[in-house]
Amino acid sequence: MNPQSLSMPPRLNRLSELAKDLWWTWNPPAREVFRRLDYTLWRQTAHNPVLMLRNVSSDLLALAANDPDFLRAYDAALDALDRARTARDTWWLRHFPGNPGPIAYFSAEFALHQSLPIYAGGLGVLAGDHCKEASDLGLPLVGVGFMYPQGYFHQNVSPEGWQQEVYEHLNWADAPIEPAVTPDGSNCIVAVPLGHRSVLVSVWRVRLGRVKLYLLDTDLEENAPWDRELTARLYGGDRETRIQQEIVLGIGGVRALKAMGSTPVVWHLNEGHAAFVVLQRIRDLIESGQTFESALEEVRRTTVFTTHTPVPAGHDAFPFNLVETHLAGCWGTLGDYRDQFMALGSYDNGSGPQFNMTALALRTANGVNAVSQLHGVVTREMWAPIWPGLPDDQRPVRGVTNGIHVPTWLSTELMNLFDTYLSPDWRERHDDPDLWQRVNDIPDEELWHARQALRQYLFAFIRERARQRWRDERVSVARVVAAGTLLDPNALTLGFARRFTGYKRPELIFHNPDRLNAILNAPRRPVQVVFAGKAHPADETGKHHLQQVYRRAIDPAFGGRVAFVDDYDLHVAHFLVQGCDVWLNNPRKPLEASGTSGMKASINGVPHLSIGDGWWAEGYTGKNGWLIEGQPVKDATDIDAADASSLYDLLEHEVVPAFYDRDGGGVPRRWLQLVRQAIITVTPRFSARRMVKQYVDQMYAPALEGQKVEK
Numbered sequence: 001m002n003p004q005s006l007s008m009p010p011r012l013n014r015l016s017e018l019a020k021d022l023w024w025t026w027n028p029p030a031r032e033v034f035r036r037l038d039y040t041l042w043r044q045t046a047h048n049p050v051l052m053l054r055n056v057s058s059d060l061l062a063l064a065a066n067d068p069d070f071l072r073a074y075d076a077a078l079d080a081l082d083r084a085r086t087a088r089d090t091w092w093l094r095h096f097p098g099n100p101g102p103i104a105y106f107s108a109e110f111a112l113h114q115s116l117p118i119y120a121g122g123l124g125v126l127a128g129d130h131c132k133e134a135s136d137l138g139l140p141l142v143g144v145g146f147m148y149p150q151g152y153f154h155q156n157v158s159p160e161g162w163q164q165e166v167y168e169h170l171n172w173a174d175a176p177i178e179p180a181v182t183p184d185g186s187n188c189i190v191a192v193p194l195g196h197r198s199v200l201v202s203v204w205r206v207r208l209g210r211v212k213l214y215l216l217d218t219d220l221e222e223n224a225p226w227d228r229e230l231t232a233r234l235y236g237g238d239r240e241t242r243i244q245q246e247i248v249l250g251i252g253g254v255r256a257l258k259a260m261g262s263t264p265v266v267w268h269l270n271e272g273h274a275a276f277v278v279l280q281r282i283r284d285l286i287e288s289g290q291t292f293e294s295a296l297e298e299v300r301r302t303t304v305f306t307t308h309t310p311v312p313a314g315h316d317a318f319p320f321n322l323v324e325t326h327l328a329g330c331w332g333t334l335g336d337y338r339d340q341f342m343a344l345g346s347y348d349n350g351s352g353p354q355f356n357m358t359a360l361a362l363r364t365a366n367g368v369n370a371v372s373q374l375h376g377v378v379t380r381e382m383w384a385p386i387w388p389g390l391p392d393d394q395r396p397v398r399g400v401t402n403g404i405h406v407p408t409w410l411s412t413e414l415m416n417l418f419d420t421y422l423s424p425d426w427r428e429r430h431d432d433p434d435l436w437q438r439v440n441d442i443p444d445e446e447l448w449h450a451r452q453a454l455r456q457y458l459f460a461f462i463r464e465r466a467r468q469r470w471r472d473e474r475v476s477v478a479r480v481v482a483a484g485t486l487l488d489p490n491a492l493t494l495g496f497a498r499r500f501t502g503y504k505r506p507e508l509i510f511h512n513p514d515r516l517n518a519i520l521n522a523p524r525r526p527v528q529v530v531f532a533g534k535a536h537p538a539d540e541t542g543k544h545h546l547q548q549v550y551r552r553a554i555d556p557a558f559g560g561r562v563a564f565v566d567d568y569d570l571h572v573a574h575f576l577v578q579g580c581d582v583w584l585n586n587p588r589k590p591l592e593a594s595g596t597s598g599m600k601a602s603i604n605g606v607p608h609l610s611i612g613d614g615w616w617a618e619g620y621t622g623k624n625g626w627l628i629e630g631q632p633v634k635d636a637t638d639i640d641a642a643d644a645s646s647l648y649d650l651l652e653h654e655v656v657p658a659f660y661d662r663d664g665g666g667v668p669r670r671w672l673q674l675v676r677q678a679i680i681t682v683t684p685r686f687s688a689r690r691m692v693k694q695y696v697d698q699m700y701a702p703a704l705e706g707q708k709v710e711k
């Protein structure tokens with residue numbers, strides 16, 4: 001027991017429970033409790049209440065326990081938390097009064113909050129937002145993933161612009177996790193066969209309101225040193241590590257749920273990483289007396305699979321011998337059907353047949369979906385050999401377009417405006433498009449005031465980071481400039497924050513440096529670009545792109561109007577998507593399956609300037625942002641030039657004039673029309689609320705046959 005828990009006043013005995021339920025992250029009344037308790041510590045810990053409670057002084061706690069205002073906030077937050085966990089008037093229970101469940105959701109990463117660094121990027125954010133929304137809608141969902149003690153890396157950029165990866169060991173006591181327990185009260189530990197040995201996996205529990213997340217961890221004393229390292233890092237290792245991680249996730253995940261007495265009715269595999277779930281499930285069903293065929297049928301009926309990328313390298317495939325080696329101990333009664341099972345994963349993507357995790361998932365899931373409508377088309381084409389002889393429109397892949405968790409991504413400034421001008425129940429109804437027309441009632445001046453304030457917060461954040469680098473690391477003046485010190489808080493600001501990788505073309509805007517320079521340094525109408533993003537540690541090309549962008553940021557020719565903010569994560573993302581003026585996205589079509597950062601920006605009134613790829617192919621209305629449509633070209637190598645030229649045209653003729661065209665009071669009326677349209681059209685349609693409801697109705701429903709009440 002730590003000394004702090006001894007000095008916790010009895011009146012505040014549920015404070016630590018509130019800190020450990022990440023429900024607080026998207027519920028302002030709960031955040032308010034920690035801000036009030038010790039605002040300095042709240043800032044110093046980067047909003048980590050678990051860490052706060054380990055360090056807050058007992059004097060402050062004693063004061064809080066006797067402060068009526070604090071106690072009111074505390075009681076209100078706990079009441080709301082209890083309601084979130086147990087309410088009966090939820091969307092889910094209205095549709096499924098029998099409350100069937102649970103729904104198991106497997107993902108290799110979950111992005112919930114910066115205090116739990118178990119995510120790399122978009123895939124994790126989607127999983128995290130899915131879980132948060134599931135809690136809000138009342139779904140009995142349990143997530144299964146990994147507890148990576150070293151997480152994904154922190155990014156440092158060298159003076160030459162080269163990315164350096166720094167892994168930090170998470171202090172377990174500072175994280176919002178607790179050991180998961182089995183029904184008999186003991187800590188949940190399961191064994192997973194890897195090759196001919198057995199590896200022990202312990203399970204951590206994270207709470208998110210109604211939803212629980214179980215995180216698998218092999219760092220146990222009983223395990224060999226190399227096995228303890230298996231789950232140390234996200235996407236850290238080689239192919240051998242990767243397949244072993246995937247066995248732990250799939251096989252270990254099913255065993256962990258069983259050990260905890262959980263019997264899911266739907267199994268959702270978010271990406272192919274977890275596809276070994278089906279192996280353990282078929283084996284369990286055979287052990288309970290079924291044939292291979294009926295077991296496979298049952299698994300199909302209850303499995304949902306979401307695929308996330310049209311980029312071939314994004315689909316894990318392993319040589320058969322590697323799979324044979326590591327699965328050696330997993331077969332049990334399934335051993336007689338080993339060839340049938342291996343055939344389920346066999347796929348030739350051009351370089352000979354391999355065991356492909358996506359192919360395995362496609363062949364064993366009834367419900368398969370891509371993450372935008374366009375990605376659905378691309379996926380049906382890309383995986384055609386899985387369904388030999390089936391024409392395009394009959395291949396069973398739907399499109400469920402991604403969405404974002406609105407309470408997580410919407411700024412407080414805009415929430416306050418919506419409280420005033422939308423109907424009082426806008427939070428409950430935020431996926432209703434009609435409701436959003438009321439955004440037209442917000443006066444221009446107030447909307448502009450909110451947008452200006454959000455830009456100021458971004459610059460305060462950027463400057464403070466630059467100042468700390470300068471003070472603590474004594475970096476060069478050029479690097480202080482590159483970090484954004486010379487940015488103008490009143491200038492039109494473009495944001496580009498995403499993984500640095502070839503197809504996202506981070507350098508496209510520099511295609512014609514002179515033309516860009518004329519745009520950035522135009523007299524009285526300055527434009528600036530803020531970049532952020534990590535390259536995958538093994539992606540050398542991505543790191544070269546990053547270096548090229550960094551070179552522009554330190555090049556005096558651009559006059560300090562290009563900045564690179566390092567260590568992109570959820571915290572940085574919040575500032576960027578809320579504080580920029582325009583969100584830039586220029587992937588090589590059709591390689592961006594969906595993209596979600598542009599949705600986060602749009603709901604905050606930051607219009608999207610994007611290629612018509614991913615979600616923008618269905619999100620662009622002609623009035624809510626801009627579409628980069630390069631002229632048709634004969635030669636693929638000319639695409640970049642054509643797209644860049646279209647981007648410059650839009651900036652010169654549309655974006656810059658709309659932003660700087662002001663009335664007598666300095667308000668950009670035309671710009672605010674775009675801001676409004678972005679909010680009105682994107683918030684309901686690209687919310688996680690719309691998305692999760694669609695998953696339930698289209699993907700989970702077949703497995704819940706007969707349970708649904710039509711409303």
Ligand SMILES: *Cc1c(COP(=O)(O)O)cnc(C)c1O
Binds near residue numbers: 121123125598
């Ligand atoms: C939203 C988000 C992403 C995904 O954004 P894309 O538009 O898909 O590139 C990646 N990383 C972080 C930290 C995010 O918040």
